Amino acid sequence: MLMIKQVKSSKGAQAVPRARHAMAVAPADDPALAPAERGPVQGRSQASLKRMLAAARNLMLERDGEDFTLNDVSMTGKVSIGSIYHRFASKDDLVRAVLEAEMKEIEAGETLVQQRSLEQSSSLDQFISLYIRDFFEVLKKHSLFIRLNIRRAATDPAAAMLGDTHEQRAAQRLHTALTVYATDIPGDLDRKASYSMLMIFFALAWQLTPEMPRPTKPQQHPDWVIIELCTMITSYLKN
Template structure:
């Protein structure tokens, strides 16, 4: 089990007071999580009540307290689920991109396009998780470990084309390329301290140019 998975699963287990069983209890539990997730995205944080969750998820307050002893624990469960989902979907995304490409020139533009779509999809909830991690120690470590595992997957994917990287230290170049790509995408979708205005036309141009710059950098001999 990876460290990221360990911390995230621990967060999920600690959040629950009582595990749901199959049938109606499981369906009710899933509605709690979905309602909470929707409210987190809508409010940009946690400025909602358990009554709001109850009404949105069509579950009783008693049912919520049966599973979670507090609103914080419910938030932790949602965050843990999202972090686990992110890693699973990211692995699948990389498997698909690597299966479709056979060179750096093919990989980089497809990777950037798919990765940006992936982060855009999860950005609304990721922003709330990042904000929560700044003030909640229980979320901070799972968030950091998930981010590290995510970066490791990107770097490992780039290094699949190690033979094309002109450097005595290909790992350092792969890390630099990932950091540039992530920072640019994160800025586009507001995954940072200050959300940026999104410009779809400009982003369409920039992500193509980033792929060209990254390819030139990786293939340039030190």
């Protein structure tokens, strides 16, 4: 409640409100208070999401594919089924989120591989050899998820777009790296970088797919695909 005191002046009486209580109350939508009020809830929400993704990823690794249910995710990740459906409309959406996270990990690993390969090489031949060998190790770490996304891409537009986007970004990064040796690469560098990445990715993905048929030869070097790929890409870039 407010007490009104009449103050007289030469211009007449004027009502001046005087608060009985001096306590200041911030408005409910004060942005200064919002982070402190919402922070713990957001933190719990993010932690719950991480558990969902980690549980789904671990189940995919354990079962070598997508043979699991959202109830399995709930029990493994210790999250309620309601929380899962609040985040994901279906199991497919959850799998897509896991695959997207894996692609980001691959991109981060590939970026480090390129930087390290450039630092350690003094020629185009050496760069290609280092890059392909180390990139193979990055793909090997995520091989199951690469295979799953390739299989899904035939019927799932989201998976196809995810693969295409990764390929385009990888080609752009390779193009940037190859500019260091641009004088050794005649012709259209953009086109050569794009085609080189296509050949590198699909050759290595094929090598990491157990069900794909592959020729065997007596006394064949175990890394023959990588050796031949390095030779082929270097020759393609130089000619």
